[in-house]
Amino acid sequence: MLDAQRILKTATKVKLDDxxxxxxxxxxxxxxxxxxxxxxxxxxxxxxxxxNGRIIGKRCNSCKRVLVPPRMFCELCWRPTDDWEFVQDxxxxxxxxxxxxxxxxxxxxxxxxxxTPAVIELDGAGKDQEAMLHIDEIEPYDIKIGMRVKxxxxxxxxxxxxxxxxxxxxxxx
Amino acid sequence: xxxxxxxxxxxxxTKFYRYTQETPKELxxxxxxxxxxxxxxxxxxxxxxxxxxxxxxxxxxxxxxEYLVDGAGAYRKPYMRHYVGGGTGVLSPIHxxxxxxxxxxxxxxxxxxxxxxxxxPHPAGAFLTIFDHTTEQxxxxxxxxxxxxxxxxxxxxxxxxxEEIAQVAVKNKRNALDHPSAQLGAEITVEDVxxxxxxxxxxxxxxxxxxxxxxxxxxxxxxxxxxxxxxKPIWIDGIGYCLDTAYWCNRDLYYPDYVEVAxxxxxxxxxxxxxxxxxxxxxxxxxxxYKELHHIEGLQLCKRGDSVKMLLDxxxxxxxxxxxxPSGGALGVGNPIAATGLMxxxxxxxxxxxxxxxxQVPGKPTCGVAQAWGDLMQVGTVVVMRS
Numbered sequence: 385m386l387d388a389q390r391i392l393k394t395a396t397k398v399k400l401d402d403x404x405x406x407x408x409x410x411x412x413x414x415x416x417x418x419x420x421x422x423x424x425x426x427x428x429x430x431x432x433x434x435x436n437g438r439i440i441g442k443r444c445n446s447c448k449r450v451l452v453p454p455r456m457f458c459e460l461c462w463r464p465t466d467d468w469e470f471v472q473d474x475x476x477x478x479x480x481x482x483x484x485x486x487x488x489x490x491x492x493x494x495x496x497x498x499x500t501p502a503v504i505e506l507d508g509a510g511k512d513q514e515a516m517l518h519i520d521e522i523e524p525y526d527i528k529i530g531m532r533v534k535x536x537x538x539x540x541x542x543x544x545x546x547x548x549x550x551x552x553x554x555x556x557x
Numbered sequence: 558x559x560x561x562x563x564x565x566x567x568x569x570x571t572k573f574y575r576y577t578q579e580t581p582k583e584l585x586x587x588x589x590x591x592x593x594x595x596x597x598x599x600x601x602x603x604x605x606x607x608x609x610x611x612x613x614x615x616x617x618x619x620x621x622x623e624y625l626v627d628g629a630g631a632y633r634k635p636y637m638r639h640y641v642g643g644g645t646g647v648l649s650p651i652h653x654x655x656x657x658x659x660x661x662x663x664x665x666x667x668x669x670x671x672x673x674x675x676x677x678p679h680p681a682g683a684f685l686t687i688f689d690h691t692t693e694q695x696x697x698x699x700x701x702x703x704x705x706x707x708x709x710x711x712x713x714x715x716x717x718x719x720e721e722i723a724q725v726a727v728k729n730k731r732n733a734l735d736h737p738s739a740q741l742g743a744e745i746t747v748e749d750v751x752x753x754x755x756x757x758x759x760x761x762x763x764x765x766x767x768x769x770x771x772x773x774x775x776x777x778x779x780x781x782x783x784x785x786x787x788x789k790p791i792w793i794d795g796i797g798y799c800l801d802t803a804y805w806c807n808r809d810l811y812y813p814d815y816v817e818v819a820x821x822x823x824x825x826x827x828x829x830x831x832x833x834x835x836x837x838x839x840x841x842x843x844x845x846x847y848k849e850l851h852h853i854e855g856l857q858l859c860k861r862g863d864s865v866k867m868l869l870d871x872x873x874x875x876x877x878x879x880x881x882x883p884s885g886g887a888l889g890v891g892n893p894i895a896a897t898g899l900m901x902x903x904x905x906x907x908x909x910x911x912x913x914x915x916x917q918v919p920g921k922p923t924c925g926v927a928q929a930w931g932d933l934m935q936v937g938t939v940v941v942m943r944s
Contacts, residue, residue, distance in 0.1 A: 501696065
């Protein structure tokens with residue numbers, strides 16, 4: 385049996401205001417770390433092709449999937465992947481969200497658009513090959529599972545070889 | 558397999574709060590000391606220590622396992638830290654089990670701690686860096702998004718509604734009123750859940766477990782030691798765990814295959830053929846409302862698509878045929894990540910000993926399961942226990 389009285393003595397509740405006002409003392413720190421992550425061979429090519437306005441994957445001849453994002457080995461078959469293969473920049477929404485919160489749990493400000501990430505099954509990539517991307521040009525709460533979508537790319541001169549070279553996906557039916 | 562039987566013989570847990578004054582070490586110490594006291598053991602009786610704490614980014618202490626060695630009572634003892642996000646609290650007792658079952662050690666102290674409140678402005682921000690740095694982080698994803706993505710797919714596939722799923726919050730927060738550690742025990746209604754702030758449709762604020770500080774601990778012992786120190790050992794009869802790939806978008810999120818794989822490992826080891834009949838009480842991981850249902854299906858406690866019916870029929874209530882989260886779960890007791898999984902193990906331990914007090918499920922349960930989940934929608938950790 386848990387001893388309820390003892391449990392109450394194990395921790396002391398403090399309020400956020402007491403931390404902020406200094407009534408409860410705390411040390412503040414903000415690590416400022418910088419990293420440079422190598423893209424590797426597969427993702428390097430993927431990013432280069434995004435800069436060209438195309439989505440490329442890599443086929444695994446064993447499980448017949450076209451892996452997007454591409455990888456040098458198939459994690460299911462545990463073997464090297466085979467040919468590079470372009471997939472289309474159209475697809476189908478498998479699941480979607482209307483987010484009122486930002487990445488740090490702060491709230492989307494009034495007048496700003498809610499975040500609308502979706503998991504999209506890309507045409508030509510085969511089943512179970514999806515990417516998380518944003519949907520736009522539609523009211524957030526009008527986005528439905530099953531809608532057909534197409535990528536809207538940044539202008540060629542604006543592209544830098546990043547996932548954000550795709551501005552968003554728009555609904556095409 | 559030449560493995561020894563392993564029993565849980567003691568348990569301790571702190572109070573869970575959003576902000577505690579105590580340091581991570583102090584919380585770990587309180588839980589660990591309480592666990593030893595509960596079975597009248599001292600640190601001298603402990604052969605090794607298994608520690609669980611989830612992302613270093615929460616506590617803000619790099620290599621948090623090393624820092625926690627003192628609070629966990631592991632000074633100059635064999636010591637191992639485990640980390641699979643939310644699945645950690647059930648993985649640490651699994652690894653403690655290995656230490657004792659192997660014959661290497663007779664006792665193992667298992668400690669799990671999390672102090673999330675140190676991260677500002679909100680610990681949710683610490684999750685950004687769990688996503689792929691090149692293909693996902695530039696989109697600024699949050700953990701709430703990917704839960705909402707999964708919940709929406711789960712609802713779509715089975716035709717579940719938000720009203721139905723909200724019943725999980727009503728049940729668990731009510732159950733938590735009887736738990737002495739609870740942070741968010743409350744009587745609420747389905748309307749309260751639906752009317753609470755929209756975080757990321759379909760997830761509302763009351764669909765989510767809180768941010769918490771807290772710690773939990775158990776003592777594991779070989780059969781010989783267990784019989785000596787207690788009249789009511791609770792046996793770990795099955796363990797299972799696995800990780801799915803980190804390409805979390807590349808699987809249909811409506812069903813947690815990795816939980817099924819882990820559950821089948823544990824059930825096979827425990828000789829369980831029909832989980833829904835042979836298991837009397839369950840603690841599936843419930844960081845979000847739908848997650849309890851998602852995991853009930855993954856744990857094979859019902860057929861796919863039947864978990865909402867179980868919920869609405871009252872089967873998972875404390876007095877139902879298969880009580881789920883009688884503790885109050887992460888939604889009600891709170892969710893100090895690694896400590897939550899161990900809190901669930903402790904709840905099954907108490908239920909099987911019939912020492913759960915006001916939370917006791919009826920019918921003298923003799924077999925229970927605890928499960929946790931974590932990382933990028935990819936970890937299943939499962940422990941089957943018997944009296």
